[in-house]
Amino acid sequence: MPPTIRDVAKRLNLSITTVSRALDGYDDVAEETRQRVIQTAREMGYVPTRAARQLRKKRTDMIGYIMPTSQPRFSDPFFSEFIAGLGDEALNQHFELLISVAPPDEEAEIKTYQNWVFGRRVDGLILSRMRQQDWRVDFLESTQFPFTAFGRTNSNHHHPYIGVDGKNGIRQLVHHLVEQGHQRIAFICAPQTLTLQKDRFEGYLAGLKDANLPLDTSLLAEGDLTRKGGYLAALQLLSLPQPPTAIIGVNDLTAIGALRAIHEKGLQAGKQIAIAGFDGIEDTEHTHPPLTTVRQPVYEIARQLIRLLVKLINGEEVEEGPILIQPELIIRNSTLRE
Amino acid sequence: MPPTIRDVAKRLNLSITTVSRALDGYDDVAEETRQRVIQTAREMGYVPTRAARQLRKKRTDMIGYIMPTSQPRFSDPFFSEFIAGLGDEALNQHFELLISVAPPDEEAEIKTYQNWVFGRRVDGLILSRMRQQDWRVDFLESTQFPFTAFGRTNSNHHHPYIGVDGKNGIRQLVHHLVEQGHQRIAFICAPQTLTLQKDRFEGYLAGLKDANLPLDTSLLAEGDLTRKGGYLAALQLLSLPQPPTAIIGVNDLTAIGALRAIHEKGLQAGKQIAIAGFDGIEDTEHTHPPLTTVRQPVYEIARQLIRLLVKLINGEEVEEGPILIQPELIIRNSTLRE
DNA sequence: TTGTAGGCGTTATCAA
DNA sequence: TTGATAACGCCTACAA
Numbered sequence: 001m002p003p004t005i006r007d008v009a010k011r012l013n014l015s016i017t018t019v020s021r022a023l024d025g026y027d028d029v030a031e032e033t034r035q036r037v038i039q040t041a042r043e044m045g046y047v048p049t050r051a052a053r054q055l056r057k058k059r060t061d062m063i064g065y066i067m068p069t070s071q072p073r074f075s076d077p078f079f080s081e082f083i084a085g086l087g088d089e090a091l092n093q094h095f096e097l098l099i100s101v102a103p104p105d106e107e108a109e110i111k112t113y114q115n116w117v118f119g120r121r122v123d124g125l126i127l128s129r130m131r132q133q134d135w136r137v138d139f140l141e142s143t144q145f146p147f148t149a150f151g152r153t154n155s156n157h158h159h160p161y162i163g164v165d166g167k168n169g170i171r172q173l174v175h176h177l178v179e180q181g182h183q184r185i186a187f188i189c190a191p192q193t194l195t196l197q198k199d200r201f202e203g204y205l206a207g208l209k210d211a212n213l214p215l216d217t218s219l220l221a222e223g224d225l226t227r228k229g230g231y232l233a234a235l236q237l238l239s240l241p242q243p244p245t246a247i248i249g250v251n252d253l254t255a256i257g258a259l260r261a262i263h264e265k266g267l268q269a270g271k272q273i274a275i276a277g278f279d280g281i282e283d284t285e286h287t288h289p290p291l292t293t294v295r296q297p298v299y300e301i302a303r304q305l306i307r308l309l310v311k312l313i314n315g316e317e318v319e320e321g322p323i324l325i326q327p328e329l330i331i332r333n334s335t336l337r338e
Numbered sequence: 339m340p341p342t343i344r345d346v347a348k349r350l351n352l353s354i355t356t357v358s359r360a361l362d363g364y365d366d367v368a369e370e371t372r373q374r375v376i377q378t379a380r381e382m383g384y385v386p387t388r389a390a391r392q393l394r395k396k397r398t399d400m401i402g403y404i405m406p407t408s409q410p411r412f413s414d415p416f417f418s419e420f421i422a423g424l425g426d427e428a429l430n431q432h433f434e435l436l437i438s439v440a441p442p443d444e445e446a447e448i449k450t451y452q453n454w455v456f457g458r459r460v461d462g463l464i465l466s467r468m469r470q471q472d473w474r475v476d477f478l479e480s481t482q483f484p485f486t487a488f489g490r491t492n493s494n495h496h497h498p499y500i501g502v503d504g505k506n507g508i509r510q511l512v513h514h515l516v517e518q519g520h521q522r523i524a525f526i527c528a529p530q531t532l533t534l535q536k537d538r539f540e541g542y543l544a545g546l547k548d549a550n551l552p553l554d555t556s557l558l559a560e561g562d563l564t565r566k567g568g569y570l571a572a573l574q575l576l577s578l579p580q581p582p583t584a585i586i587g588v589n590d591l592t593a594i595g596a597l598r599a600i601h602e603k604g605l606q607a608g609k610q611i612a613i614a615g616f617d618g619i620e621d622t623e624h625t626h627p628p629l630t631t632v633r634q635p636v637y638e639i640a641r642q643l644i645r646l647l648v649k650l651i652n653g654e655e656v657e658e659g660p661i662l663i664q665p666e667l668i669i670r671n672s673t674l675r676e
Numbered sequence: 677t678t679g680t681a682g683g684c685g686t687t688a689t690c691a692a
Numbered sequence: 693t694t695g696a697t698a699a700c701g702c703c704t705a706c707a708a
Binding site for chain 3: 004005006021051052055056057
């Protein structure tokens with residue numbers, strides 16, 4: 001059994017009060033006493049029991065993140081970068097990160113959120129992959145639970161979030177493709193419930209409009225943000241009677257999947273057909289050919305989300321208004337004819 | 339403020355005892371009472387506070403894993419697969435997984451382990467990347483703290499671990515390379531402190547011996563289990579006066595890094611120089627050319643480690659003796675001349 | 677079948 | 693500057 005604060009106090013012939021205060025750095029304890037306490041505490045290997053402290057202080061010093069997928073997708077570069085950012089900054093702020101996994105909008109997801117909030121598992125939550133109608137926001141606001149989100153919902157909440165201007169990003173991408181001479185530009189979508197889909201699709205529409213191109217709904221396909229989804233959607237697009245000359249994937253993984261379909265069809269990406277994604281994950285540098293993408297600084301955003309959340313948890317003032325970040329168009333060979 | 343068990347009891351005009359027992363499924367509570375309790379508990383959104391329960395039961399229902407790296411390396415396929423396995427099986431066993439990160443053998447690592455053990459953060463720990471002299475094992479054994487390990491240490495402990503026969507795996511790989519006509523087979527090592535390095539290197543030596551090949555120490559290079567380390571080590575090997583005709587990476591990432599060096603030198607992997615790794619991560623299927631490797635079932639091992647650990651935590655009997663798994667040699671084009 | 681009461685290990689209030 | 697004591701919310705002998 002590890003020693004408790006009682007054991008330390010007994011050894012020193014002090015009260016547990018004094019030990020506690022000495023260790024927590026209060027200034028109403030004699031310096032000499034403090035040194036003795038710290039010394040023996042270290043010797044005895046005393047570490048305060050987290051559960052007891054949590055119970056008393058009503059704080060867990062933990063931040064929660066529930067991955068909106070059905071399986072742990074740590075190998076998905078988006079999530080791995082996002083979580084690395086969350087974890088790093090959480091540590092900076094003296095918090096730990098608790099991670100779980102739940103499929104979006106299903107019973108299990110609701111259960112997990114309820115358990116964490118009502119069971120006081122964490123002091124605050126990070127949300128991502130926001131849905132247009134997002135029950136998580138409703139729930140957390142109704143319980144007054146601290147959270148920050150990567151992306152926004154459609155409702156008229158004004159929850160704190162950090163957003164990326166996906167509309168503008170894709171719009172610029174379309175401009176670039178048009179400049180390259182493309183007229184038949186396909187778009188592989190994400191599930192329609194997601195805000196990122198709405199934003200980026202609006203950018204697609206706006207880009208077409210800017211170029212006076214009509215919307216051809218046969219050039220729309222639905223993916224699921226995974227490589228496989230992109231692959232299947234691209235296969236479908238490429239077997240059209242009049243296939244597209246350019247394909248936009250709603251994210252990089254989708255585009256990478258589409259790239260595979262392009263290869264399998266014996267087409268040369270870049271020269272014969274353009275392909276581009278969104279996110280700016282590292283993999284896009286190493287594909288054949290390297291992939292044009294719209295880069296958003298996921299790691300840095302994750303860290304900002306934590307910093308913002310910690311302020312909320314501590315009840316500090318937070319500057320009003322959401323933060324909107326402009327993504328950066330990165331042009332590579334996958335959209336260049338030569 | 340979320341409701342406590344008191345609130346529920348008050349609402350029902352019952353004692354908190356009865357509420358607690360009804361919710362925990364004891365059979366000494368009237369069925370009708372139980373139903374009423376469950377009903378109102380749900381209505382009120384009551385969830386037991388974890389900290390209180392933990393304090394009382396002296397259990398956290400959490401399992402800890404401290405990644406032995408200086409940064410979160412979720413994108414490293416080895417870790418992502420390992421953690422996915424840990425997380426999935428932990429959930430099955432009604433545990434949560436707490437993850438942190440610390441650089442091996444440094445002060446911060448020691449601190450983290452001590453905090454988790456003495457602060458009773460978790461009920462048990464998973465170790466990986468075992469060192470030959472591993473203070474973690476000494477520490478956990480001396481405190482009688484439950485843990486299971488992926489790999490073994492050199493010392494004469496008999497802690498519970500699951501091992502993979504790396505020696506035999508590499509030995510077979512060497513045989514295969516010799517069959518392909520190679521005489522100058524290089525080996526890119528991991529840090530010497532790691533048990534996996536010792537095992538696999540022994541396999542290398544044994545393989546050479548089987549073929550009556552001498553050990554040429556100029557064909558040994560040191561990596562750090564990363565792509566970059568493998569890349570740098572391979573560059574060095576390839577600029578030797580008498581370069582190797584085959585290179586073994588101590589793990590797949592090392593081999594993938596080496597593959598890049600091979601490409602940069604204008605060599606054809608497979609045809610002109612053989613290259614192979616160890617682990618069997620998915621990436622090896624998608625390299626150019628696909629990479630020969632020695633596959634170990636990381637995901638399944640992770641799950642077994644959790645199952646074993648849960649038994650230890652519950653004080654159940656555990657079959658004596660470590661578990662040794664035979665890896666599987668997977669031959670692909672990177673070691674085939676045609 | 678239900679209720680009373682004690683304590684898990686801390687921190688915080690108040691008195692000495 | 694230090695100490696006694698009361699919670700924090702829950703589980704669990706033990707009593708009723």
